[in-house]
Amino acid sequence: MVDHLNRFHSAAKGSLPVDIRVKILGAGPTGTLLALALARLGNSVTLCDPLTVEELPARSRAYALTHSSRRLLQSLDLWASLIPHLAPFTRLRLDDQELNRHTYFEVDDLSSQNQLHGAVGWILDHRPLMELLIDRLQTSPKVLLNLGRFDDHHLDGHDLVVAADGPRSLTRQAWGINTWNHPYQNGCLTAKVLLRGADPLMAYELFRAEGPLAVLPMGGEVFQMVWSGPLRRCQERAGLSPSCFLDHLAAVLPDGLQPDVLLDRPAAFPLQLAFAFRLQRGRGVLVGESGHRCHPVGGQGLNLCWRDVSTLMNLVKNVDEGKLPVEKLPQVYARKRIFDLVLVGLFTDLIVRFFSSRNILLLMVRLPLMFLLARLSLLRQLLLKAMTDGPITVIRLLPE
Numbered sequence: 001m002v003d004h005l006n007r008f009h010s011a012a013k014g015s016l017p018v019d020i021r022v023k024i025l026g027a028g029p030t031g032t033l034l035a036l037a038l039a040r041l042g043n044s045v046t047l048c049d050p051l052t053v054e055e056l057p058a059r060s061r062a063y064a065l066t067h068s069s070r071r072l073l074q075s076l077d078l079w080a081s082l083i084p085h086l087a088p089f090t091r092l093r094l095d096d097q098e099l100n101r102h103t104y105f106e107v108d109d110l111s112s113q114n115q116l117h118g119a120v121g122w123i124l125d126h127r128p129l130m131e132l133l134i135d136r137l138q139t140s141p142k143v144l145l146n147l148g149r150f151d152d153h154h155l156d157g158h159d160l161v162v163a164a165d166g167p168r169s170l171t172r173q174a175w176g177i178n179t180w181n182h183p184y185q186n187g188c189l190t191a192k193v194l195l196r197g198a199d200p201l202m203a204y205e206l207f208r209a210e211g212p213l214a215v216l217p218m219g220g221e222v223f224q225m226v227w228s229g230p231l232r233r234c235q236e237r238a239g240l241s242p243s244c245f246l247d248h249l250a251a252v253l254p255d256g257l258q259p260d261v262l263l264d265r266p267a268a269f270p271l272q273l274a275f276a277f278r279l280q281r282g283r284g285v286l287v288g289e290s291g292h293r294c295h296p297v298g299g300q301g302l303n304l305c306w307r308d309v310s311t312l313m314n315l316v317k318n319v320d321e322g323k324l325p326v327e328k329l330p331q332v333y334a335r336k337r338i339f340d341l342v343l344v345g346l347f348t349d350l351i352v353r354f355f356s357s358r359n360i361l362l363l364m365v366r367l368p369l370m371f372l373l374a375r376l377s378l379l380r381q382l383l384l385k386a387m388t389d390g391p392i393t394v395i396r397l398l399p400e
Protein backbone atom coordinates (compact mmCIF):
# COMPACT_ATOMS: atom_id res chain seq x y z
CA MET A 1 0.00 0.00 0.00
CA VAL A 2 2.83 2.38 0.99
CA ASP A 3 4.66 1.37 -2.18
CA HIS A 4 1.50 2.06 -4.19
CA LEU A 5 1.08 5.58 -2.73
CA ASN A 6 4.80 6.39 -3.15
CA ARG A 7 4.64 5.52 -6.84
CA PHE A 8 1.76 7.93 -7.41
CA HIS A 9 3.21 10.72 -5.25
CA SER A 10 6.56 10.57 -7.06
CA ALA A 11 4.77 10.56 -10.38
CA ALA A 12 2.60 13.51 -9.41
CA LYS A 13 5.81 15.46 -8.66
CA GLY A 14 6.99 14.59 -12.16
CA SER A 15 9.94 12.42 -11.05
CA LEU A 16 8.47 9.17 -12.41
CA PRO A 17 6.05 8.25 -15.20
CA VAL A 18 3.02 6.53 -13.65
CA ASP A 19 2.70 2.89 -14.56
CA ILE A 20 -0.84 1.96 -13.57
CA ARG A 21 -1.29 -1.76 -12.95
CA VAL A 22 -4.50 -2.79 -14.66
CA LYS A 23 -6.27 -6.12 -14.71
CA ILE A 24 -8.95 -6.64 -17.38
CA LEU A 25 -11.34 -9.57 -17.05
CA GLY A 26 -12.78 -10.42 -20.46
CA ALA A 27 -11.05 -10.39 -23.85
CA GLY A 28 -14.02 -9.69 -26.11
CA PRO A 29 -13.79 -6.74 -28.53
CA THR A 30 -14.10 -4.30 -25.60
CA GLY A 31 -11.54 -5.84 -23.23
CA THR A 32 -8.90 -6.45 -25.93
CA LEU A 33 -9.17 -2.92 -27.34
CA LEU A 34 -8.94 -1.43 -23.85
CA ALA A 35 -5.88 -3.59 -23.03
CA LEU A 36 -4.14 -2.32 -26.15
CA ALA A 37 -5.09 1.31 -25.45
CA LEU A 38 -3.83 1.25 -21.86
CA ALA A 39 -0.63 -0.65 -22.71
CA ARG A 40 0.17 1.93 -25.41
CA LEU A 41 0.02 4.59 -22.69
CA GLY A 42 2.78 2.68 -20.85
CA ASN A 43 0.66 0.93 -18.22
CA SER A 44 1.07 -2.72 -17.18
CA VAL A 45 -1.97 -4.70 -18.27
CA THR A 46 -3.03 -8.26 -17.45
CA LEU A 47 -5.82 -9.50 -19.73
CA CYS A 48 -7.75 -12.63 -18.67
CA ASP A 49 -10.36 -14.74 -20.47
CA PRO A 50 -11.48 -18.36 -20.13
CA LEU A 51 -11.33 -18.63 -23.95
CA THR A 52 -8.04 -19.46 -25.69
CA VAL A 53 -6.24 -17.41 -28.38
CA GLU A 54 -7.75 -19.73 -31.01
CA GLU A 55 -11.30 -19.51 -29.59
CA LEU A 56 -11.51 -15.72 -29.17
CA PRO A 57 -11.75 -14.84 -32.90
CA ALA A 58 -14.10 -17.73 -33.70
CA ARG A 59 -17.54 -15.98 -33.54
CA SER A 60 -19.60 -15.64 -36.69
CA ARG A 61 -20.57 -12.00 -36.18
CA ALA A 62 -20.08 -8.67 -37.92
CA TYR A 63 -20.18 -5.21 -36.39
CA ALA A 64 -21.39 -1.91 -37.86
CA LEU A 65 -18.76 0.72 -37.00
CA THR A 66 -19.58 4.40 -36.69
CA HIS A 67 -17.27 7.42 -36.83
CA SER A 68 -16.76 7.43 -33.05
CA SER A 69 -15.20 3.96 -33.38
CA ARG A 70 -13.23 5.03 -36.46
CA ARG A 71 -11.64 7.86 -34.47
CA LEU A 72 -10.67 5.54 -31.60
CA LEU A 73 -9.16 2.93 -33.95
CA GLN A 74 -7.21 5.65 -35.77
CA SER A 75 -5.83 7.02 -32.51
CA LEU A 76 -4.58 3.50 -31.68
CA ASP A 77 -2.95 3.00 -35.12
CA LEU A 78 -5.30 0.12 -35.94
CA TRP A 79 -7.41 1.69 -38.67
CA ALA A 80 -4.91 1.33 -41.54
CA SER A 81 -4.42 -2.38 -40.79
CA LEU A 82 -8.20 -2.93 -40.72
CA ILE A 83 -8.94 -1.14 -44.01
CA PRO A 84 -8.63 -4.32 -46.16
CA HIS A 85 -11.31 -5.93 -43.95
CA LEU A 86 -13.72 -2.98 -43.72
CA ALA A 87 -16.78 -2.83 -45.97
CA PRO A 88 -17.76 0.85 -46.19
CA PHE A 89 -21.30 1.99 -46.96
CA THR A 90 -21.94 5.40 -48.44
CA ARG A 91 -25.74 5.30 -48.14
CA LEU A 92 -28.11 4.08 -45.45
CA ARG A 93 -31.62 3.40 -46.66
CA LEU A 94 -34.31 3.69 -43.99
CA ASP A 95 -37.58 2.00 -44.94
CA ASP A 96 -40.92 2.21 -43.18
CA GLN A 97 -42.44 -0.91 -44.73
CA GLU A 98 -45.88 -0.32 -43.19
CA LEU A 99 -46.16 3.08 -44.87
CA ASN A 100 -44.17 2.07 -47.94
CA ARG A 101 -41.94 5.15 -47.54
CA HIS A 102 -38.17 5.34 -47.53
CA THR A 103 -35.39 7.87 -47.19
CA TYR A 104 -31.59 7.86 -47.57
CA PHE A 105 -28.85 9.05 -45.24
CA GLU A 106 -25.75 9.88 -47.26
CA VAL A 107 -22.16 11.03 -46.76
CA ASP A 108 -23.33 14.64 -47.33
CA ASP A 109 -25.51 14.34 -44.21
CA LEU A 110 -22.42 13.78 -42.03
CA SER A 111 -20.53 16.55 -40.22
CA SER A 112 -17.78 18.08 -42.37
CA GLN A 113 -14.97 16.26 -40.50
CA ASN A 114 -16.67 12.89 -40.93
CA GLN A 115 -17.43 13.54 -44.62
CA LEU A 116 -13.66 13.50 -45.31
CA HIS A 117 -13.67 9.74 -44.65
CA GLY A 118 -16.11 9.05 -47.47
CA ALA A 119 -18.47 6.61 -45.71
CA VAL A 120 -21.53 6.74 -43.48
CA GLY A 121 -20.18 3.67 -41.64
CA TRP A 122 -18.30 0.39 -42.07
CA ILE A 123 -19.03 -3.29 -41.49
CA LEU A 124 -16.26 -5.34 -39.92
CA ASP A 125 -16.17 -9.08 -39.31
CA HIS A 126 -15.30 -10.30 -35.79
CA ARG A 127 -12.41 -12.56 -36.90
CA PRO A 128 -10.04 -10.05 -38.59
CA LEU A 129 -10.73 -7.55 -35.80
CA MET A 130 -9.85 -10.00 -33.02
CA GLU A 131 -6.88 -11.47 -34.91
CA LEU A 132 -5.36 -8.00 -35.30
CA LEU A 133 -6.00 -7.03 -31.67
CA ILE A 134 -4.57 -10.29 -30.30
CA ASP A 135 -1.56 -10.03 -32.61
CA ARG A 136 -0.79 -6.51 -31.33
CA LEU A 137 -1.28 -7.61 -27.71
CA GLN A 138 1.07 -10.55 -28.13
CA THR A 139 3.88 -8.24 -29.27
CA SER A 140 3.32 -5.64 -26.52
CA PRO A 141 5.90 -5.86 -23.69
CA LYS A 142 3.40 -4.22 -21.30
CA VAL A 143 0.70 -6.90 -21.67
CA LEU A 144 0.43 -10.21 -19.86
CA LEU A 145 -2.09 -12.51 -21.55
CA ASN A 146 -3.80 -14.94 -19.23
CA LEU A 147 -6.06 -16.81 -21.64
CA GLY A 148 -7.74 -20.20 -21.58
CA ARG A 149 -8.51 -20.24 -17.85
CA PHE A 150 -10.67 -18.41 -15.29
CA ASP A 151 -8.95 -15.75 -13.17
CA ASP A 152 -10.20 -14.22 -9.94
CA HIS A 153 -11.91 -10.83 -9.84
CA HIS A 154 -10.16 -9.55 -6.69
CA LEU A 155 -8.99 -5.96 -6.64
CA ASP A 156 -5.75 -6.66 -4.70
CA GLY A 157 -2.39 -5.88 -6.31
CA HIS A 158 -3.89 -3.73 -9.07
CA ASP A 159 -4.60 -0.01 -9.29
CA LEU A 160 -7.57 -0.63 -11.56
CA VAL A 161 -9.62 -3.78 -12.25
CA VAL A 162 -11.89 -3.75 -15.29
CA ALA A 163 -14.84 -6.07 -15.77
CA ALA A 164 -15.24 -6.52 -19.54
CA ASP A 165 -16.74 -9.99 -19.25
CA GLY A 166 -19.95 -9.37 -21.18
CA PRO A 167 -23.67 -9.26 -20.38
CA ARG A 168 -23.64 -12.18 -17.90
CA SER A 169 -20.63 -10.72 -16.08
CA LEU A 170 -19.64 -12.88 -13.10
CA THR A 171 -17.33 -10.08 -11.97
CA ARG A 172 -20.23 -7.62 -11.77
CA GLN A 173 -22.14 -10.18 -9.68
CA ALA A 174 -19.15 -10.84 -7.41
CA TRP A 175 -18.84 -7.08 -6.81
CA GLY A 176 -22.51 -7.04 -5.75
CA ILE A 177 -23.66 -4.68 -8.53
CA ASN A 178 -27.27 -5.26 -9.59
CA THR A 179 -28.71 -4.46 -13.02
CA TRP A 180 -31.96 -3.02 -14.27
CA ASN A 181 -33.24 -5.31 -17.07
CA HIS A 182 -35.99 -4.87 -19.56
CA PRO A 183 -36.17 -8.07 -21.66
CA TYR A 184 -37.72 -7.40 -25.08
CA GLN A 185 -40.37 -9.84 -26.25
CA ASN A 186 -38.50 -9.70 -29.51
CA GLY A 187 -35.30 -11.56 -30.22
CA CYS A 188 -32.83 -11.21 -33.02
CA LEU A 189 -31.49 -13.51 -35.69
CA THR A 190 -28.14 -13.02 -37.42
CA ALA A 191 -27.13 -14.66 -40.70
CA LYS A 192 -24.70 -14.05 -43.55
CA VAL A 193 -26.29 -14.25 -46.97
CA LEU A 194 -25.27 -13.83 -50.61
CA LEU A 195 -27.68 -11.22 -51.93
CA ARG A 196 -28.29 -10.50 -55.61
CA GLY A 197 -29.43 -7.05 -56.78
CA ALA A 198 -28.20 -5.14 -53.71
CA ASP A 199 -25.90 -2.13 -53.90
CA PRO A 200 -22.65 -3.21 -52.14
CA LEU A 201 -22.23 0.35 -50.82
CA MET A 202 -25.69 0.55 -49.24
CA ALA A 203 -26.85 -0.52 -45.77
CA TYR A 204 -30.56 -0.98 -45.12
CA GLU A 205 -32.58 -0.50 -41.92
CA LEU A 206 -36.02 -1.88 -42.72
CA PHE A 207 -38.70 -1.10 -40.14
CA ARG A 208 -41.37 -3.79 -40.08
CA ALA A 209 -44.27 -4.31 -37.66
CA GLU A 210 -42.52 -7.34 -36.10
CA GLY A 211 -39.25 -5.38 -35.57
CA PRO A 212 -36.34 -3.86 -37.54
CA LEU A 213 -34.30 -5.82 -40.10
CA ALA A 214 -30.80 -4.51 -40.88
CA VAL A 215 -29.09 -5.58 -44.11
CA LEU A 216 -25.39 -4.78 -43.81
CA PRO A 217 -22.90 -4.95 -46.71
CA MET A 218 -19.77 -7.04 -46.06
CA GLY A 219 -18.12 -6.64 -49.46
CA GLY A 220 -19.23 -7.88 -52.89
CA GLU A 221 -22.58 -9.64 -52.68
CA VAL A 222 -22.17 -10.78 -49.06
CA PHE A 223 -24.55 -9.19 -46.54
CA GLN A 224 -25.17 -9.69 -42.82
CA MET A 225 -28.81 -9.83 -41.72
CA VAL A 226 -29.74 -8.64 -38.22
CA TRP A 227 -33.41 -9.63 -38.20
CA SER A 228 -35.59 -8.82 -35.14
CA GLY A 229 -38.93 -10.39 -34.45
CA PRO A 230 -40.71 -12.38 -31.73
CA LEU A 231 -38.03 -14.61 -30.16
CA ARG A 232 -39.97 -17.82 -30.89
CA ARG A 233 -40.22 -16.86 -34.56
CA CYS A 234 -36.48 -16.05 -34.71
CA GLN A 235 -35.68 -19.46 -33.24
CA GLU A 236 -38.00 -21.19 -35.73
CA ARG A 237 -36.40 -19.29 -38.61
CA ALA A 238 -32.92 -20.23 -37.37
CA GLY A 239 -33.95 -23.90 -37.50
CA LEU A 240 -35.29 -23.81 -41.09
CA SER A 241 -33.50 -25.55 -43.94
CA PRO A 242 -31.31 -23.10 -45.95
CA SER A 243 -33.75 -22.99 -48.87
CA CYS A 244 -36.80 -22.35 -46.61
CA PHE A 245 -34.85 -19.68 -44.71
CA LEU A 246 -33.95 -17.90 -47.97
CA ASP A 247 -37.62 -18.05 -49.09
CA HIS A 248 -38.76 -16.45 -45.81
CA LEU A 249 -36.10 -13.78 -46.13
CA ALA A 250 -36.96 -13.03 -49.78
CA ALA A 251 -40.57 -12.40 -48.73
CA VAL A 252 -39.59 -9.51 -46.42
CA LEU A 253 -36.78 -7.86 -48.40
CA PRO A 254 -37.55 -4.88 -50.68
CA ASP A 255 -38.21 -5.60 -54.37
CA GLY A 256 -35.05 -6.27 -56.33
CA LEU A 257 -33.10 -7.89 -53.46
CA GLN A 258 -32.79 -11.64 -53.97
CA PRO A 259 -31.14 -13.82 -51.27
CA ASP A 260 -29.25 -16.57 -53.12
CA VAL A 261 -27.05 -18.52 -50.70
CA LEU A 262 -26.95 -18.86 -46.93
CA LEU A 263 -23.29 -18.53 -45.88
CA ASP A 264 -23.41 -19.45 -42.18
CA ARG A 265 -25.78 -20.99 -39.67
CA PRO A 266 -28.38 -18.44 -38.55
CA ALA A 267 -28.28 -17.79 -34.80
CA ALA A 268 -31.19 -16.45 -32.71
CA PHE A 269 -30.71 -14.71 -29.39
CA PRO A 270 -32.85 -12.75 -26.90
CA LEU A 271 -32.67 -8.96 -26.68
CA GLN A 272 -32.76 -6.73 -23.66
CA LEU A 273 -32.24 -3.18 -22.49
CA ALA A 274 -30.04 -3.37 -19.40
CA PHE A 275 -28.06 -0.98 -17.22
CA ALA A 276 -25.91 -1.77 -14.20
CA PHE A 277 -27.07 0.33 -11.23
CA ARG A 278 -23.50 1.57 -10.90
CA LEU A 279 -20.41 1.36 -13.14
CA GLN A 280 -17.78 1.19 -10.41
CA ARG A 281 -17.04 -0.34 -7.07
CA GLY A 282 -13.83 0.61 -5.27
CA ARG A 283 -11.03 0.24 -7.81
CA GLY A 284 -13.22 -1.77 -10.17
CA VAL A 285 -15.11 -0.47 -13.22
CA LEU A 286 -17.55 -2.05 -15.67
CA VAL A 287 -16.94 -1.50 -19.39
CA GLY A 288 -18.80 -2.76 -22.45
CA GLU A 289 -21.74 -5.12 -22.14
CA SER A 290 -20.94 -5.99 -18.52
CA GLY A 291 -22.38 -2.53 -17.74
CA HIS A 292 -25.06 -1.99 -20.37
CA ARG A 293 -26.94 -3.55 -23.28
CA CYS A 294 -29.28 -2.08 -25.83
CA HIS A 295 -31.33 -3.08 -28.87
CA PRO A 296 -29.15 -3.64 -31.98
CA VAL A 297 -31.21 -1.16 -34.07
CA GLY A 298 -28.92 1.40 -35.69
CA GLY A 299 -25.84 -0.76 -34.89
CA GLN A 300 -25.11 1.11 -31.65
CA GLY A 301 -23.98 -1.77 -29.36
CA LEU A 302 -20.24 -2.19 -29.94
CA ASN A 303 -19.74 1.52 -30.70
CA LEU A 304 -21.21 2.35 -27.31
CA CYS A 305 -18.86 -0.20 -25.66
CA TRP A 306 -15.89 1.40 -27.44
CA ARG A 307 -16.91 4.88 -26.24
CA ASP A 308 -16.45 3.40 -22.72
CA VAL A 309 -12.92 2.48 -23.84
CA SER A 310 -12.29 6.03 -25.16
CA THR A 311 -13.42 7.62 -21.89
CA LEU A 312 -11.36 5.26 -19.74
CA MET A 313 -8.30 5.75 -21.96
CA ASN A 314 -8.55 9.56 -21.64
CA LEU A 315 -8.92 9.34 -17.86
CA VAL A 316 -5.90 7.03 -17.55
CA LYS A 317 -3.98 9.59 -19.65
CA ASN A 318 -4.97 12.21 -17.05
CA VAL A 319 -3.70 9.96 -14.25
CA ASP A 320 -0.44 9.38 -16.16
CA GLU A 321 -0.03 13.15 -16.49
CA GLY A 322 -0.71 13.67 -12.76
CA LYS A 323 -3.98 15.54 -13.42
CA LEU A 324 -6.26 12.97 -11.75
CA PRO A 325 -5.57 10.83 -8.66
CA VAL A 326 -5.91 7.16 -9.64
CA GLU A 327 -8.32 6.55 -6.71
CA LYS A 328 -10.79 9.04 -8.26
CA LEU A 329 -10.68 7.50 -11.73
CA PRO A 330 -13.48 4.90 -11.28
CA GLN A 331 -15.95 7.49 -9.96
CA VAL A 332 -15.13 10.03 -12.68
CA TYR A 333 -15.46 7.31 -15.34
CA ALA A 334 -18.89 6.28 -14.05
CA ARG A 335 -20.07 9.90 -13.99
CA LYS A 336 -18.79 10.65 -17.48
CA ARG A 337 -20.41 7.62 -19.13
CA ILE A 338 -23.89 7.83 -17.65
CA PHE A 339 -25.53 10.30 -20.11
CA ASP A 340 -24.30 8.64 -23.29
CA LEU A 341 -25.38 5.19 -22.08
CA VAL A 342 -28.83 6.27 -20.91
CA LEU A 343 -29.48 8.42 -24.00
CA VAL A 344 -28.51 5.69 -26.47
CA GLY A 345 -30.44 3.03 -24.52
CA LEU A 346 -33.60 5.13 -24.42
CA PHE A 347 -33.21 6.40 -27.99
CA THR A 348 -32.88 2.88 -29.46
CA ASP A 349 -35.82 1.73 -27.33
CA LEU A 350 -37.95 4.64 -28.54
CA ILE A 351 -37.09 4.01 -32.20
CA VAL A 352 -38.03 0.34 -31.94
CA ARG A 353 -41.36 1.08 -30.23
CA PHE A 354 -42.18 3.93 -32.60
CA PHE A 355 -41.45 2.12 -35.87
CA SER A 356 -42.45 -1.47 -34.94
CA SER A 357 -46.13 -0.76 -34.61
CA ARG A 358 -49.32 -0.64 -36.66
CA ASN A 359 -51.00 1.67 -34.15
CA ILE A 360 -52.98 4.17 -36.23
CA LEU A 361 -51.85 7.16 -34.12
CA LEU A 362 -48.18 6.25 -34.51
CA LEU A 363 -48.67 5.72 -38.25
CA MET A 364 -50.18 9.22 -38.43
CA VAL A 365 -47.05 10.67 -36.78
CA ARG A 366 -44.65 8.53 -38.85
CA LEU A 367 -46.09 9.62 -42.18
CA PRO A 368 -45.16 13.33 -41.86
CA LEU A 369 -41.89 12.36 -40.16
CA MET A 370 -40.83 10.20 -43.14
CA PHE A 371 -41.88 13.05 -45.43
CA LEU A 372 -39.77 15.57 -43.47
CA LEU A 373 -36.80 13.19 -43.22
CA ALA A 374 -36.74 12.82 -47.01
CA ARG A 375 -36.81 16.60 -47.50
CA LEU A 376 -35.04 18.23 -44.54
CA SER A 377 -31.30 17.64 -44.61
CA LEU A 378 -30.94 19.32 -41.18
CA LEU A 379 -33.13 16.63 -39.62
CA ARG A 380 -31.09 13.86 -41.29
CA GLN A 381 -27.85 15.54 -40.17
CA LEU A 382 -28.98 15.69 -36.53
CA LEU A 383 -30.11 12.07 -36.49
CA LEU A 384 -26.96 10.82 -38.19
CA LYS A 385 -24.76 12.85 -35.86
CA ALA A 386 -26.49 11.33 -32.81
CA MET A 387 -26.07 7.84 -34.25
CA THR A 388 -22.49 8.11 -35.45
CA ASP A 389 -20.79 10.37 -32.88
CA GLY A 390 -23.10 9.78 -29.91
CA PRO A 391 -26.16 11.81 -28.85
CA ILE A 392 -24.11 14.09 -26.57
CA THR A 393 -22.22 15.51 -29.56
CA VAL A 394 -25.45 16.89 -30.97
CA ILE A 395 -25.37 19.49 -28.24
CA ARG A 396 -21.59 19.79 -28.06
CA LEU A 397 -19.04 20.63 -30.72
CA LEU A 398 -17.48 17.45 -32.09
CA PRO A 399 -13.77 16.98 -31.30
CA GLU A 400 -11.85 15.43 -34.19
Ligand SMILES: Cc1cc2nc3c(=O)[nH]c(=O)nc-3n(C[C@H](O)[C@H](O)[C@H](O)COP(=O)(O)OP(=O)(O)OC[C@H]3O[C@@H](n4cnc5c(N)ncnc54)[C@H](O)[C@@H]3O)c2cc1C
Pocket residue numbers: 025026027028029030031048049050051061062063064150151164165166167169170171190226267268269287288289290296299301302305
Ligand atom coordinates in the same frame (compact mmCIF):
# COMPACT_ATOMS: atom_id res chain seq x y z
C1 LIG B 1 -25.54 -13.83 -30.12
C2 LIG B 1 -25.12 -12.39 -30.30
C3 LIG B 1 -25.04 -11.88 -31.57
C4 LIG B 1 -24.66 -10.55 -31.77
N1 LIG B 1 -24.60 -10.07 -33.03
C5 LIG B 1 -24.18 -8.81 -33.23
C6 LIG B 1 -24.08 -8.30 -34.54
O1 LIG B 1 -24.41 -8.97 -35.53
N2 LIG B 1 -23.62 -7.03 -34.70
C7 LIG B 1 -23.25 -6.26 -33.62
O2 LIG B 1 -22.80 -5.11 -33.80
N3 LIG B 1 -23.36 -6.71 -32.37
C8 LIG B 1 -23.81 -7.96 -32.15
N4 LIG B 1 -23.94 -8.42 -30.88
C9 LIG B 1 -23.53 -7.52 -29.78
C10 LIG B 1 -22.01 -7.51 -29.68
O3 LIG B 1 -21.55 -8.83 -29.77
C11 LIG B 1 -21.59 -6.86 -28.39
O4 LIG B 1 -21.91 -5.47 -28.47
C12 LIG B 1 -20.09 -7.00 -28.14
O5 LIG B 1 -19.70 -8.34 -28.26
C13 LIG B 1 -19.78 -6.50 -26.73
O6 LIG B 1 -18.43 -6.75 -26.47
P1 LIG B 1 -17.88 -7.02 -25.01
O7 LIG B 1 -16.42 -7.23 -25.20
O8 LIG B 1 -18.36 -5.97 -24.08
O9 LIG B 1 -18.56 -8.38 -24.51
P2 LIG B 1 -18.42 -9.85 -25.10
O10 LIG B 1 -18.20 -9.79 -26.57
O11 LIG B 1 -19.58 -10.61 -24.59
O12 LIG B 1 -17.05 -10.40 -24.46
C14 LIG B 1 -16.97 -10.83 -23.12
C15 LIG B 1 -15.71 -11.68 -22.94
O13 LIG B 1 -15.59 -12.00 -21.56
C16 LIG B 1 -15.22 -13.35 -21.42
N5 LIG B 1 -15.62 -13.81 -20.07
C17 LIG B 1 -16.80 -14.31 -19.68
N6 LIG B 1 -16.75 -14.58 -18.36
C18 LIG B 1 -15.53 -14.22 -17.91
C19 LIG B 1 -14.88 -14.23 -16.64
N7 LIG B 1 -15.50 -14.66 -15.54
N8 LIG B 1 -13.61 -13.79 -16.56
C20 LIG B 1 -12.97 -13.32 -17.64
N9 LIG B 1 -13.54 -13.28 -18.87
C21 LIG B 1 -14.80 -13.72 -19.00
C22 LIG B 1 -15.92 -14.05 -22.56
O14 LIG B 1 -15.28 -15.28 -22.86
C23 LIG B 1 -15.78 -13.02 -23.68
O15 LIG B 1 -14.59 -13.23 -24.41
C24 LIG B 1 -24.36 -9.72 -30.65
C25 LIG B 1 -24.46 -10.25 -29.37
C26 LIG B 1 -24.85 -11.56 -29.18
C27 LIG B 1 -24.96 -12.11 -27.78
